[in-house]
Amino acid sequence: MGRFNGAFEREKFMTLKTTLKATTAAVLFLSGTAAFADSHATHPVTGETLATDQTFTYRDLDESPSIDPGKAEDAAGGDILRDLFEGLMAQDGDGNIVPGVATGYEVSDDKLTYTFTLRDNAKWSNGEPVVAGDFEYAWKRAASPELASPYSWYIELMSIENASAVIAGEMEPSELGVTATDDKTLVVKLTQPLPYFPQMVVHYTTFPVPRATIEEFGDDWTKPGNMVSNGAYILTEHVPQEKLVRERNVNYWDNENTIIEKTTSLVINDENVALTRFLAGELDRTEVPSGQFPALAAEYPDDIMSVPNACSYYYTVNMTDTGNPALQDANVRQALSMAVDRDVIVENVLAGGQKPAYTFTHWATAGFETPDIPMASMTQAERNAKAVEMMEAAGYNKDNPLSVDLIYNTSDAHKGIAIAISQMWKQTLGVETQLSNEEWQVFLETRGNQDYQVARAGWCADYNEASTFLDLMQSESGYNDAKYNNPEVDALLAHAKTADNPQADYTAVEQFIAQDTPIIPIYHYSADKMLRGTVKGWAYDNFQQNWYSKDLYRVVGE
Amino acid sequence: MFSFVARRLAVAIPTLLILVVLSFILMYAAPGGPFNSERPLPPEVLANIEAKYGLDQPFWKRIYDYIVGVVLHFDFGPSFKFKDRSVNDIIAQGFPVTLTYGSIAFLVAIVVGVSLGVAAAVKQNSWLDYLAVGISIGAQVLPNFVMAPILLLTFTLWLGWLPGGGWNGGQWEHLVMPVIALSTSYMASIARITRSSMLEVLNTNFIRTAQAKGLSMRRVIWKHAMKPAMLPVLSYLGPAFVGMITGSVVIDSFFSTGGIGTFFVNSAFTRDYSVMMGITILVGSLTILFNLLVDVLYAWIDPKIRY
Numbered sequence: 001m002g003r004f005n006g007a008f009e010r011e012k013f014m015t016l017k018t019t020l021k022a023t024t025a026a027v028l029f030l031s032g033t034a035a036f037a038d039s040h041a042t043h044p045v046t047g048e049t050l051a052t053d054q055t056f057t058y059r060d061l062d063e064s065p066s067i068d069p070g071k072a073e074d075a076a077g078g079d080i081l082r083d084l085f086e087g088l089m090a091q092d093g094d095g096n097i098v099p100g101v102a103t104g105y106e107v108s109d110d111k112l113t114y115t116f117t118l119r120d121n122a123k124w125s126n127g128e129p130v131v132a133g134d135f136e137y138a139w140k141r142a143a144s145p146e147l148a149s150p151y152s153w154y155i156e157l158m159s160i161e162n163a164s165a166v167i168a169g170e171m172e173p174s175e176l177g178v179t180a181t182d183d184k185t186l187v188v189k190l191t192q193p194l195p196y197f198p199q200m201v202v203h204y205t206t207f208p209v210p211r212a213t214i215e216e217f218g219d220d221w222t223k224p225g226n227m228v229s230n231g232a233y234i235l236t237e238h239v240p241q242e243k244l245v246r247e248r249n250v251n252y253w254d255n256e257n258t259i260i261e262k263t264t265s266l267v268i269n270d271e272n273v274a275l276t277r278f279l280a281g282e283l284d285r286t287e288v289p290s291g292q293f294p295a296l297a298a299e300y301p302d303d304i305m306s307v308p309n310a311c312s313y314y315y316t317v318n319m320t321d322t323g324n325p326a327l328q329d330a331n332v333r334q335a336l337s338m339a340v341d342r343d344v345i346v347e348n349v350l351a352g353g354q355k356p357a358y359t360f361t362h363w364a365t366a367g368f369e370t371p372d373i374p375m376a377s378m379t380q381a382e383r384n385a386k387a388v389e390m391m392e393a394a395g396y397n398k399d400n401p402l403s404v405d406l407i408y409n410t411s412d413a414h415k416g417i418a419i420a421i422s423q424m425w426k427q428t429l430g431v432e433t434q435l436s437n438e439e440w441q442v443f444l445e446t447r448g449n450q451d452y453q454v455a456r457a458g459w460c461a462d463y464n465e466a467s468t469f470l471d472l473m474q475s476e477s478g479y480n481d482a483k484y485n486n487p488e489v490d491a492l493l494a495h496a497k498t499a500d501n502p503q504a505d506y507t508a509v510e511q512f513i514a515q516d517t518p519i520i521p522i523y524h525y526s527a528d529k530m531l532r533g534t535v536k537g538w539a540y541d542n543f544q545q546n547w548y549s550k551d552l553y554r555v556v557g558e
Numbered sequence: 559m560f561s562f563v564a565r566r567l568a569v570a571i572p573t574l575l576i577l578v579v580l581s582f583i584l585m586y587a588a589p590g591g592p593f594n595s596e597r598p599l600p601p602e603v604l605a606n607i608e609a610k611y612g613l614d615q616p617f618w619k620r621i622y623d624y625i626v627g628v629v630l631h632f633d634f635g636p637s638f639k640f641k642d643r644s645v646n647d648i649i650a651q652g653f654p655v656t657l658t659y660g661s662i663a664f665l666v667a668i669v670v671g672v673s674l675g676v677a678a679a680v681k682q683n684s685w686l687d688y689l690a691v692g693i694s695i696g697a698q699v700l701p702n703f704v705m706a707p708i709l710l711l712t713f714t715l716w717l718g719w720l721p722g723g724g725w726n727g728g729q730w731e732h733l734v735m736p737v738i739a740l741s742t743s744y745m746a747s748i749a750r751i752t753r754s755s756m757l758e759v760l761n762t763n764f765i766r767t768a769q770a771k772g773l774s775m776r777r778v779i780w781k782h783a784m785k786p787a788m789l790p791v792l793s794y795l796g797p798a799f800v801g802m803i804t805g806s807v808v809i810d811s812f813f814s815t816g817g818i819g820t821f822f823v824n825s826a827f828t829r830d831y832s833v834m835m836g837i838t839i840l841v842g843s844l845t846i847l848f849n850l851l852v853d854v855l856y857a858w859i860d861p862k863i864r865y
Binding site for chain 1: 588589590591593594595596597598599600602603605606607609610611636639640641642643644648651652707710711714715718721722723724725810811812814815816817820821824827828829
């Protein structure tokens with residue numbers, strides 16, 4: 001899923017252009033001096049001693065559906081594409097935007113026109129210059145019905161003029177609001193002001209693609225040997241379901257500052273196999289299997305990391321007539337939520353860096369202050385007492401217990417949580433829970449058609465701003481599986497779109513969620529990974545974990 | 559014999575057609591689709607994709623177009639999930655991998671399995687017999703999904719002798735663990751079948767006659783007993799071979815070989831209709847082909863069998 005940092009404080013926004021110029025100057029200065037330190041004996045900035053072996057190997061869960069920027073649709077594909085290609089803008093390790101192919105941009109007074117200026121020295125891996133027309137071609141291609149990209153909606157999300165009509169086939173792709181006025185200038189026209197627009201052009205759907213190569217090879221253009229790219233790396237080997245290798249691109253404009261020579265992603269379906277191979281030294285990075293964080297952290301403290309990950313785990317409650325009639329009572333829903341001991345889930349079941357969730361919005365979301373939800377400040381004993389009270393008010397107690405069905409998509413991790421929660425409900429409220437699991441595709445249909453009572457759900461931020469979560473509570477949202485319909489929430493969310501500071505709206509929406517309980521927030525995700533301690537430069541503070549191989553380097557181990 | 563083969567091949571065509579139609583129906587009857595995800599696509603985006611992959615056509619038209627494409631152009635269509643590749647690409651890349659380690663595992667399973675079985679039968683109730691039976695039972699109760707992690711821990715983590723996965727164009731280091739993990743349970747079955755069939759043959763009159771003529775044991779076994787004893791083994795080997803070269807999803811996903819097995823099973827989960835159909839047809843054709851081959855071998859081994 002596409003993610004971009006959306007929260008863009010106004011002041012920062014206004015001064016961005018000057019910042020970018022300064023950064024560019026710094027970068028140019030560095031590339032001038034780096035030529036002397038070509039042996040890579042020490043890092044040009046930190047002075048650390050670099051290892052002779054500058055390779056980075058990491059695990060991917062599955063083969064990515066596509067590595068064509070126009071058609072790519074998953075996060076793992078994004079990791080690959082950020083190495084192979086470079087967009088107008090990029091991100092640094094903290095998630096701030098930095099110049100990419102563009103050195104900067106100007107915004108018109110009405111905030112509807114962005115003019116990007118491209119650098120002179122950006123080149124494709126075949127030596128041809130990267131021109132503004134490459135971006136124009138790429139964006140029009142991504143939106144075209146002919147390509148039928150599953151990510152064409154991203155162009156729409158960017159609010160580019162005529163995007164919807166082009167995707168719907170009502171207009172020609174040539175009418176999309178993006179134009180290269182000359183080789184170094186790209187003009188983008190928007191339909192509405194979008195403060196976080198510059199953050200959106202770090203996403204792979206907006207990367208330039210080489211027209212001549214695509215026209216020569218068709219769908220085969222993404223194969224090694226055919227692919228021409230403009231990023232710090234080029235594709236040298238790709239065996240689907242086995243591995244993908246990218247090596248340094250000598251034509252990249254900032255090649256002098258690239259340290260990692262070769263990055264390899266290996267497809268390893270099983271996380272325990274991947275962990276074994278990490279421990280055998282074959283991988284530099286892999287996921288920590290659920291529940292193993294404490295043991296691994298104790299044994300390998302230098303090789304493990306845990307950072308917030310922009311996703312929330314929750315249960316959605318069917319509020320319609322097709323669900324359990326008892327669940328139409330807000331007291332019952334809230335009692336179920338209160339009886340969930342989130343600390344036990346987080347500390348004993350998951351045992352990673354996750355945090356208990358009392359709000360839907362992830363605590364680490366930029367610009368979001370977690371509001372005071374009454375339940376959050378109670379002890380679990382107080383919550384349980386309150387839950388029993390509310391359940392009794394609804395007419396249920398241990399002698400006359402409520403019975404609910406809970407479904408989750410097949411996975412050991414979801415099963416463990418579901419069992420724990422059903423036990424909590426049973427012990428505190430006497431609720432009888434029927435657990436069942438469904439295979440993913442079946443599960444999506446069941447949940448999407450409100451053919452359930454309580455269902456497991458998870459949501460990951462598309463961009464780093466609270467509305468990426470809270471918009472799901474909007475009554476018309478296609479992802480509102482609870483069918484929560486509260487006009488006040490709708491009004492608050494609509495107001496937040498144009499408010500200077502939407503925090504008050506978000507606080508109010510979270511209060512409504514806690515009170516009406518269309519969903520039961522359970523925990524906020526963390527990214528728990530094994531990362532070889534000798535690999536430095538990781539984007540720890542990038543909330544979306546957008547990392548670039550060109551920023552990594554390997555130091556000499558002890 | 560020729561007319562038999564011709565007849566069997568003629569029957570294979572309608573069999574495959576029925577397989578295609580049935581799989582097609584089952585596939586579309588399953589809930590969900592290749593473009594369903596947690597975040598439903600906007601309708602206009604979905605419409606473009608469905609038009610591109612012909613999902614907006616009526617069912618009969620889709621199945622007709624599919625069969626025409628396969629029969630006339632040998633084109634299995636584009637993959638619905640892997641948007642940069644066609645089903646032909648996927649099979650061309652994955653099948654040689656599975657074929658390579660599957661064939662080697664097959665040979666290993668036959669050589670070791672038959673040797674164990676024959677040795678056990680000839681020296682029935684001796685320590686050799688018990689050892690052989692013990693090994694084959696041991697191998698039988700260790701299915702490949704148990705073997706694989708044991709091998710990985712032993713050879714990769716503790717001993718550090720072999721790479722934990724990958725294919726690397728079929729380098730021998732990458733072949734060892736997949737071959738062992740895949741062959742053991744087949745080897746065990748072959749050993750068991752060989753042993754019991756060999757025991758039966760060794761008790762027949764013609765073997766007793768051969769022994770009475772004073773022929774050496776070695777000659778009796780290789781010249782006279784081996785061929786008839788191999789008949790039951792042979793009927794097992796046909797489907798076993800097809801299974802080994804096509805269906806080892808455990809091996810593929812455990813050792814990241816890039817073989818066809820992972821694609822096959824994942825295509826069912828992701829509703830990648832075209833990949834699923836393509837590999838189903840491949841497996842179906844191979845099954846028919848090897849069953850036929852087994853029948854022909856039968857006639858060659860046992861002159862009593864006439865077609």
